[in-house]
């Protein structure tokens with residue numbers, strides 16, 4: 001029997017430093033997130049970052065936490081529950097980090113007699129620190145504990161036309177009551193080094209956009225290419241004015257250079273250029289989370305208005321919108337019926 005495994009990133013158990021610490025430990029000790037050798041990673045993560053970050057992150061989580069729990073978890077659960085009403089197949093939800101494990105979710109499918117699983121990493125774009133780590137972890141768990149299960153993985157859907165339509169619809173809905181001078185597409189950042197590491201040709205990606213229009217196999221695993229493609233496709237779908245749209249990268253950690261332009265610098269630049277009314281969309285995330293609700297909706301608003309901006313709107317992620325659930329249902333049901341996976 002076929003079944004669906006949805007996997008998102010995961011959250012701490014509660015917005016306290018005590019619970020944030022083990023979550024961050026698991027997250028940042030992932031070799032695809034902090035990609036240095038194990039000894040150095042141990043020193044960096046356990047010796048330096050985890051000494052102060054849990055307290056700071058817990059404060060941020062406390063600002064956005066809901067009565068039902070972490071927004072990312074609650075919204076992913078709502079999406080999963082809705083998807084179940086659109087398909088005959090069993091659907092399970094797991095998280096890459098934290099207590100809602102991929103193993104438990106696979107066990108749930110296994111107990112229902114599922115032996116063919118469609119893995120759906122809940123990320124539109126490929127990055128070794130998001131999509132790839134989910135795929136590798138799920139394959140490891142499957143090989144070790146569920147060798148009888150056959151896994152198929154949904155490819156990144158950053159340029160799929162149904163996804164682009166659903167994302168565009170969410171922007172149109174979000175802008176119903178908001179006049180804007182500019183729309184900023186703010187994507188989660190990654191270190192530039194990760195772009196080079198994920199380039200199978202080892203020479204294609206220049207990280208300056210000069211390579212994105214030259215066809216290459218590197219684009220299959222290039223986060224930068226894929227996010228800019230999403231922006232371009234949404235721009236075309238909605239007929240947005242070229243001069244009123246731009247992309248940027250948020251949530252960087254200190255250290256190596258991360259993808260630019262940085263979102264916080266863009267807030268300042270746009271305000272100083274006289275863009276008084278700013279809408280921000282965060283398409284690297286399908287569910288709202290700490291990075292959208294705190295960093296963008298709260299901090300971003302403060303940064304933009306302090307720099308001279310007048311009105312600001314964070315457009316929510318697609319979350320469990322009927323349109324988005326229907327798109328996912330069409331993909332998983334097509335896979336169930338014919339084995340086909342979504343294309344462009």
Ligand SMILES: C=CC1=C(C)c2cc3[nH]c(cc4nc(cc5[nH]c(cc1n2)c(C)c5CCC(=O)O)C(CCC(=O)O)=C4C)c(C)c3C=C
Pocket residue numbers: 009010011012024032033034053057070072123127129130188189190191251253284285288289290291
């Ligand atoms: C697009 C998806 C994501 C990529 C790519 C990604 C890369 C990445 N993230 C960190 C460090 C942190 N990210 C944190 C939170 C966080 N990150 C994503 C998604 C991607 N990260 C999400 C959805 C969230 C929110 C989770 C939630 O519970 O709501 C955090 C934790 C919070 C904090 O302390 O700031 C860290 C740390 C790195 C280093 C990285 C790539 C190398």
Ligand SMILES: [Fe+2]
Pocket residue numbers: 188251
């Ligand atoms: Fe992150």
